[in-house]
């Protein structure tokens with residue numbers, strides 16, 4: 001496979017960092033971005049130690065002025081592959097959901113990916129290649145209680161994916177959404193604690209009775225599987241796959 005320039009958002013931690021590491025080891029150049037410069041710098045330093053070519057970028061995906069400046073900031077290694085990964089969770093009944101928090105989640109996990117795609121599409125078109133890979137969730141397809149903003153944003157991401165697949169069908173650009181069930185990252189660790197409080201049960205019970213129970217395979221999804229799916233989409237085999245939800249759910253939605 002040709003080596004590509006990949007920009008990952010929210011890659012200082014969890015899935016984004018895991019994908020950056022895996023794809024970097026395959027020889028791709030990584031623009032490693034996160035909401036603070038410090039987070040991005042620390043993660044990029046970890047990649048450098050492994051001989052991976054990476055550059056840290058401070059990028060808040062909710063800030064349109066930062067997005068507007070990105071094409072110029074990344075001109076040295078123009079972005080071939082955009083991985084929209086940044087995200088966060090808020091667990092609460094709708095009646096108690098702070099309105100500004102609801103809007104914030106939608107802004108980071110739906111508007112942000114759309115505006116980043118908007119920014120990079122012209123360059124991808126000019127160069128005749130582009131891959132947009134959204135990190136959605138099993139919650140792009142099904143729902144869980146107490147996660148109304150998250151589920152709405154992740155379902156919205158699928159609608160966005162389908163529209164953009166149609167708008168880019170005339171060139172070698174694809175857009176897809178990876179839909180994992182639970183991956184053990186700091187985001188999920190926080191949810192385990194929050195759900196334990198919401199349901200009034202011990203954390204171990206949240207893992208066994210809530211998180212892993214819907215997955216017949218009964219285990220967390222691993223980071224390498226996420227990265228391998230992205231690598232497939234970037235390569236020749238992925239050329240005709242567009243507008244899809246690519247599901248890594250241990251059988252959750254087979255029931």
Ligand SMILES: NC(=O)c1ccc[n+]([C@@H]2O[C@H](COP(=O)([O-])OP(=O)(O)OC[C@H]3O[C@@H](n4cnc5c(N)ncnc54)[C@H](O)[C@@H]3O)[C@@H](O)[C@H]2O)c1
Nearest residue numbers: 010013014015035060061085086087137182183185186187
């Ligand atoms: N962990 C899971 O089980 C799971 C499952 C399905 C989907 N996802 C999705 O995967 C993505 C990554 O989640 P994770 O589990 O690695 O979480 P994480 O908390 O480990 O990492 C999220 C990263 O996003 C960054 N971020 C948050 N707000 C940002 C902003 N405004 N701009 C830029 N960066 C920002 C954080 O700084 C952090 O580095 C999210 O979109 C999440 O919804 C996670």
